[in-house]
Amino acid sequence: MGKVAKSLLSVLLGAALITGCSSGNTPTSSGQTGAASGTPAGGKTELTFFYPVAVGGPLTKIVDGMAEEFNKENPEITVKPVYTGSYQDTTTKIQAAVQGKTPPDVAVMLSTELFTMLDMDAIIPLDDFIAKDGGNEFASDFYPAFMANSQVDGKTYSIPFQRSTIVLYYNKEAFKEVGLDPEKPPQNWDELVEYAAKLKKDGRWGVEIPTSGFASWMFQSFALQNGKNLMNEDGKKAYFDTPENVEALQLWVDLSKKHKVMPEGVIEWATVPSDFLEGKTAMMYHTTGNLTNVKNSAKFDFGVAFLPAKKGFASPTGGGNFYMFKGTEEAKQEAAWKFIKFMTQPERAAQWSIDTGYVAARKSAYETDRMKKYVEEFKAATVARDQLEYAHAELSTHNNGRVTKALNDSLQSAVTGETEPAAALKKAQEEADKALATFNK
Numbered sequence: 001m002g003k004v005a006k007s008l009l010s011v012l013l014g015a016a017l018i019t020g021c022s023s024g025n026t027p028t029s030s031g032q033t034g035a036a037s038g039t040p041a042g043g044k045t046e047l048t049f050f051y052p053v054a055v056g057g058p059l060t061k062i063v064d065g066m067a068e069e070f071n072k073e074n075p076e077i078t079v080k081p082v083y084t085g086s087y088q089d090t091t092t093k094i095q096a097a098v099q100g101k102t103p104p105d106v107a108v109m110l111s112t113e114l115f116t117m118l119d120m121d122a123i124i125p126l127d128d129f130i131a132k133d134g135g136n137e138f139a140s141d142f143y144p145a146f147m148a149n150s151q152v153d154g155k156t157y158s159i160p161f162q163r164s165t166i167v168l169y170y171n172k173e174a175f176k177e178v179g180l181d182p183e184k185p186p187q188n189w190d191e192l193v194e195y196a197a198k199l200k201k202d203g204r205w206g207v208e209i210p211t212s213g214f215a216s217w218m219f220q221s222f223a224l225q226n227g228k229n230l231m232n233e234d235g236k237k238a239y240f241d242t243p244e245n246v247e248a249l250q251l252w253v254d255l256s257k258k259h260k261v262m263p264e265g266v267i268e269w270a271t272v273p274s275d276f277l278e279g280k281t282a283m284m285y286h287t288t289g290n291l292t293n294v295k296n297s298a299k300f301d302f303g304v305a306f307l308p309a310k311k312g313f314a315s316p317t318g319g320g321n322f323y324m325f326k327g328t329e330e331a332k333q334e335a336a337w338k339f340i341k342f343m344t345q346p347e348r349a350a351q352w353s354i355d356t357g358y359v360a361a362r363k364s365a366y367e368t369d370r371m372k373k374y375v376e377e378f379k380a381a382t383v384a385r386d387q388l389e390y391a392h393a394e395l396s397t398h399n400n401g402r403v404t405k406a407l408n409d410s411l412q413s414a415v416t417g418e419t420e421p422a423a424a425l426k427k428a429q430e431e432a433d434k435a436l437a438t439f440n441k
Contacts, residue, residue, distance in 0.1 A: 045335040046078045050107035052090040052320065053083040070342050077335045087320065091116065094325075098122045103325035106336040108161055111149035111321045112396035112404075115235040118157070119398055123323050125155040129337040141346075141362045143385075145317050148393035152234065158321035159340050160361035162352070164289045165315040165384045165391050166221050168308065172301040174199055174282040185305035186283075189225075189251055192308040196261035199282035206261035208281040209252065213269035215411040216395055216404055217318060218285060221307050222248035224314030224392055230407075235397040236439045238432035240407060241425040248310075249421035253414055265416055287318060288384035291357025295378065304380040306387050313390040319358065350374075359384045399435040406431030 051063055060083055067079040084090040087110045097103050098120055109117075117123040130139055139147070139156065146160035172182035178198045186192040196206025209218055220230055226244040231237060239245070255262040276284045277297050285307065294302060306313050322340045324333060342348070346364040350371040353360035365371055366385065375381050397403045410428035413419040419427070 044076055044078050045331050046080060047105040047332060047335055047339060049079050049081045049339070050084045050090055050094060050104040050109070051081050052085065052087045052108060066343070070339055073342070074335075074338060077338065079339055094122070095120065098325065098327075101327060103327050105325070105328050105332045106339055107323050107325070108320045109158075109323055111146070111158060111160065111163070111317070111319060112394050112400060113323075114149060114152060114157055114396055115398045116400045117323065118152070122325055123157050124326055124333070125157055126159065126324065126337070127156055129333075130156060133337075133341060141364050143359075143361065143363065143388050145388045145391035145393075146359075146361050149317065149396055150321055158323045159344060160321050161319070161344060162289070162356070162358045163317060163319040163321075163361050164287045164358055165317055165387050166218065166285055166307060167288050167291075167315070167384050167387065168283060168285060168305045169276060169290075169294060170283045170303050170305065171199075171276070171279070172303050174204070174279075174300075182301070182303065185303055186308045188309050193255070193259050193261065196255070196283065197259060200261050204279060205263060205275070205281040207255065207283040207285075208262055208267055208272045208275055209255070209285040210269040210272045211265075211267045211412065211415045214318075215415070216407045217316060219249065219252065219407070219411050220316040220395055221285070221314060222252060222310075224316060225307065225310040225312060227311050229392050230395045231397050233393075235400075236436055238397055238403055238407075238429065238436065240410075240432060241422070241429040246422045246425055249411070249414055249425060253417075253421055256415070257417065266412070289319065289356060289358045291380065291384070292355060293357065295357070295380075304383045306383065306390070313387070315387055315391050316394040317388075317391050318394055353381070357381075359388070397432075397436060398439045402435040403432045406435065 049067065053060060053063070060081075063081050063083075067081050070079055071077065082104070084093045090107065090109055091113055094104065094107060094109060103122065142150075142160050146163045147156070150156055150158045150160060168185060170185050175182040180195060180198060186195045192207065198206070200206040211218070216230075223230055223245050226248045228239060228242065228244060230239055230245075232239075256264045272281070272284050272286055273290050273294065275281045276286075277294065277299075279300070288304075291304065307315050322343070324336050324340075328336070344362065346360075346362050347368055347370070349360040349362050349365040350368045352358065353365065354370065354374050360366060360371065366375070395404060395407070407428045410419070410424040414421050414424040
């Protein structure tokens with residue numbers, strides 16, 4: 001990636017990445033909103049590439065630049081990015097395009113949309129392409145925790161790209177101020193409560209955990225730390241109302257209601273990083289995709305750490321993968337695969353991680369000279385990667401939209417005090433069971 005592109009990418013972080021891994025506003029577009037069809041004059045293969053951009057501006061220029069770089073290296077192919085809004089907007093547009101028999105040729109979409117796309121018979125397995133390009137050697141270079149949301153029934157349906165885990169950010173100067181060791185963040189739930197209580201003062205909360213946008217993602221981290229994931233591997237069962245999960249949700253509610261170390265009510269996803277950077281909270285749970293923004297914007301020394309443990313350390317993965325779709329001609333599929341390989345090359349994955357804070361999805365990216373140098377200068381860049389040892393697949397099931405909405409609605413009800421945790425999760429479980437009933441006959 002060129003210097004101009006990298007500079008632009010740094011500029012965008014305060015606007016785009018602060019919205020998280022799958023949040024968004026008004027979509028922008030570099031062209032049409034549907035998929036392109038046919039092959040342009042001159043025999044070039046033209047690819048429509050759907051990419052989730054939450055806001056307009058520099059990021060569109062960055063992705064345009066990456067596409068142009070690919071086009072120059074591959075003069076027989078023309079990639080045309082189409083900016084499709086948030087991840088949710090992107091999924092909606094892809095569903096409409098698939099139903100209209102004009103699917104994109106390639107897209108970045110949430111890794112958790114795997115079962116949604118399979119339910120629509122919309123995507124193709126990528127195993128034949130992988131077999132031609134290194135086979136297991138290629139696939140095994142991607143971190144297993146990221147591949148967990150990419151594979152089902154022995155087949156690989158997407159390739160990890162901009163991936164993340166949830167990490168704990170903390171203000172080291174605030175730690176010093178209250179007598180806490182700035183090199184020792186909280187290691188478990190008890191210490192999280194204890195430290196947050198010490199750090200709280202007028203104008204500053206001890207900790208903030210967003211309750212809007214990605215409530216199920218945040219909750220999943222507590223659930224995993226207390227022993228079990230929220231679903232099974234084939235996406236046909238949800239496990240929401242277990243005693244362990246009720247205990248996990250009770251902790252989250254207690255941080256505000258009982259311990260008074262976190263604001264009550266809805267805490268907006270995008271507000272939390274702003275509060276952290278402005279000194280309004282001493283700790284926050286947020287995506288590692290915000291790391292470079294915090295690095296560039298913080299006026300104080302900060303730390304990044306694993307999420308505090310209960311029975312063990314844990315975080316769900318997050319972020320987007322590359323998908324390819326049925327109904328596209330063979331030449332386009334070959335070209336789309338070439339583009340996916342280009343975008344996930346180790347050097348490019350390393351630079352993407354440096355510029356954004358997302359985890360480089362490939363192990364070999366961390367063996368590149370540029371990444372080694374960066375990590376040596378900025379140790380925090382390894383935290384999310386190292387946490388992958390304790391990471392698990394993000395919540396993803398058949399009928400995923402309905403199942404996730406049921407959980408999010410119930411979590412909102414609990415954290416706002418409308419419903420007790422046990423009752424909230426019981427309701428979510430009932431809704432999930434109904435949504436998954438047809439897949440368990």
